Amino acid sequence: MQQSIRYLLDQNMLTADLEQYTIQEGKVEHGIYLSSLQRKGAALFCLCRDEERRVKYVLMLSASADAFPTFPGQRMREGEFMVATSDLTPKLAVFLRKEFPYTAPQSLRDKNATFGTGDRLGNANPAHVRAVRSFNIFPVLAQQSIRELNFTRRTFQDVVDAATFAVFQEGYTGGYGADGDHLKNIPEIKKSLESGATMITLDLSEVMNATAANWSAAQILQSYQQFPKNEVVRLEKTYLNSTFTLQNGLALTFSTLELQRCCVMYSKALRFAKEAYDLLVEVRGAGNFDFEMSIDETETPTLPLHHVFIICELIHHGVKVDSLAPRFIGEFQKGIDYLGDLKEFEAQFQIHSQIAKTYGNYKLSIHSGSDKFSVYPTIGKWTEGHVHVKTAGTSWLEAVRVIAMYEPALYREIHTQALNSYQDALKYYHITADLDKVAPLDKTRDADLPRYLEQPDSRQLLHISYGYVMGDKALRARLYDALFVHEDAYLQRIRDHIRKHVRLLGCQER
Numbered sequence: 123m124q125q126s127i128r129y130l131l132d133q134n135m136l137t138a139d140l141e142q143y144t145i146q147e148g149k150v151e152h153g154i155y156l157s158s159l160q161r162k163g164a165a166l167f168c169l170c171r172d173e174e175r176r177v178k179y180v181l182m183l184s185a186s187a188d189a190f191p192t193f194p195g196q197r198m199r200e201g202e203f204m205v206a207t208s209d210l211t212p213k214l215a216v217f218l219r220k221e222f223p224y225t226a227p228q229s230l231r232d233k234n235a236t237f238g239t240g241d242r243l244g245n246a247n248p249a250h251v252r253a254v255r256s257f258n259i260f261p262v263l264a265q266q267s268i269r270e271l272n273f274t275r276r277t278f279q280d281v282v283d284a285a286t287f288a289v290f291q292e293g294y295t296g297g298y299g300a301d302g303d304h305l306k307n308i309p310e311i312k313k314s315l316e317s318g319a320t321m322i323t324l325d326l327s328e329v330m331n332a333t334a335a336n337w338s339a340a341q342i343l344q345s346y347q348q349f350p351k352n353e354v355v356r357l358e359k360t361y362l363n364s365t366f367t368l369q370n371g372l373a374l375t376f377s378t379l380e381l382q383r384c385c386v387m388y389s390k391a392l393r394f395a396k397e398a399y400d401l402l403v404e405v406r407g408a409g410n411f412d413f414e415m416s417i418d419e420t421e422t423p424t425l426p427l428h429h430v431f432i433i434c435e436l437i438h439h440g441v442k443v444d445s446l447a448p449r450f451i452g453e454f455q456k457g458i459d460y461l462g463d464l465k466e467f468e469a470q471f472q473i474h475s476q477i478a479k480t481y482g483n484y485k486l487s488i489h490s491g492s493d494k495f496s497v498y499p500t501i502g503k504w505t506e507g508h509v510h511v512k513t514a515g516t517s518w519l520e521a522v523r524v525i526a527m528y529e530p531a532l533y534r535e536i537h538t539q540a541l542n543s544y545q546d547a548l549k550y551y552h553i554t555a556d557l558d559k560v561a562p563l564d565k566t567r568d569a570d571l572p573r574y575l576e577q578p579d580s581r582q583l584l585h586i587s588y589g590y591v592m593g594d595k596a597l598r599a600r601l602y603d604a605l606f607v608h609e610d611a612y613l614q615r616i617r618d619h620i621r622k623h624v625r626l627l628g629c630q631e632r
């Protein structure tokens with residue numbers, strides 16, 4: 123710390139033109155992230171790294187002793203100056219969001235292309251900032267599902283705080299979102315809102331009747347006959363003998379059976395969506411939150427006709443969605459490219475994007491967007507850049523790649539933990555990896571370990587086992603330590619890899 127203080131004083135940072143320092147992306151000088159340098163009032167703030175403790179902290183330097191009394195750090199005299207430091211704690215995050223509002227999450231509402239960069243470890247967001255800040259795309263830096271939080275033993279507040287610190291470290295003032303992802307009940311929604319979520323992704327996959335997609339006409343009718351008569355009258359008046367014409371002229375109509383099927387599949391889920399939406403309006407006020415509905419993790423693809431039914435019913439119930447995640451045709455499996463016929467995908471994706479344009483110009487949301495490079499150009503083309511994409515696993519896999527490159531012994535322990543937990547992990551993620559195609563670890567030289575991050579089956583093995591690696595206390599500590607030491611390589615790999623996603627989506631550099 124002393125060398126950091128000495129450097130700040132020698133450079134007269136309390137009065138110097140800081141821009142000559144802050145424009146140097148990723149530059150660390152005497153333990154100081156130069157991009158973080160910020161002057162406010164009589165004080166100078168910066169984010170630093172302590173190589174010995176392998177932690178980061180914020181340092182405040184001021185000529186006056188009583189500068190920012192709410193800064194939650196330890197204070198000490200340094201000659202005629204006051205110096206205070208605080209490790210990256212929740213109290214510090216609150217202070218930064220208050221004193222530097224650009225470090226607080228904000229709405230995606232008026233942003234065209236938006237990109238979720240889930241950070242399961244909480245140390246990758248600086249790379250996500252570096253990846254997108256020069257592109258016309260708005261990042262959702264704080265994005266984690268309940269599943270991820272349970273696996274990583276983190277809270278959504280931890281996720282928002284990590285994004286706060288990353289934004290401060292990078293001196294990024296372009297704004298970011300915070301997405302409480304794949305929420306399935308009211309308590310989870312309330313907790314996300316309390317933690318500062320600006321976006322709520324409501325996962326309806328468990329509350330909808332997905333299996334009815336394959337029911338017979340008789341099964342559907344038996345269920346449909348339980349519906350209240352007045353509701354049946356409204357539904358049949360609205361959807362039967364009507365044509366739903368999309369902006370591109372495509373006309374869709376409901377048969378009696380398909381209307382009944384939609385009612386049986388989605389009515390309960392739509393009621394829950396209305397309940398959740400009304401809670402958001404009550405807590406935040408209409409228009410003060412971003413609302414996404416996701417059914418991307420259902421067994422069967424969302425038919426375009428069903429998408430029309432869902433959005434028309436949401437509109438009928440007064441629910442305004444900012445984005446909607448259908449289950450697209452083919453497979454968006456974790457950590458690997460799209461699986462399916464690209465022409466079929468494009469044909470159906472075009473219709474889904476037309477539905478979104480026709481019924482409110484909300485965004486299609488692409489979940490499991492990690493590494494889906496073969497479909498990104500199509501997605502960018504038909505949404506014309508008005509789209510939301512979510513990634514998370516790809517940043518985790520880049521962390522594992524850095525470990526494979528620089529810490530082979532640690533990688534071998536991670537790989538072994540992944541193999542040992544694979545069967546259990548399969549309960550939480552749908553993948554079709556073939557472990558017989560994964561080269562035996564004991565037959566793989568250290569120099570070849572990074573190849574596991576190139577092979578689809580081992581990528582998926584390493585992806586879905588993140589929770590079991592992070593759930594092992596010793597392994598978790600060594601993983602964070604190693605990524606602290608190799609931070610430059612880690613952040614550069616993620617920056618470049620996320621940029622590959624963004625470029626293929628067709629996003630332009632500013």
Ligand SMILES: O=C(O)[C@@H](O)[C@H](O)[C@H](O)C(=O)CO
Pocket residue numbers: 240266267269270303304488489490491492512513514515
């Ligand atoms: O693994 C998860 O739970 C999340 O990554 C979740 O799937 C998220 O919605 C996503 O699609 C990110 O790729």
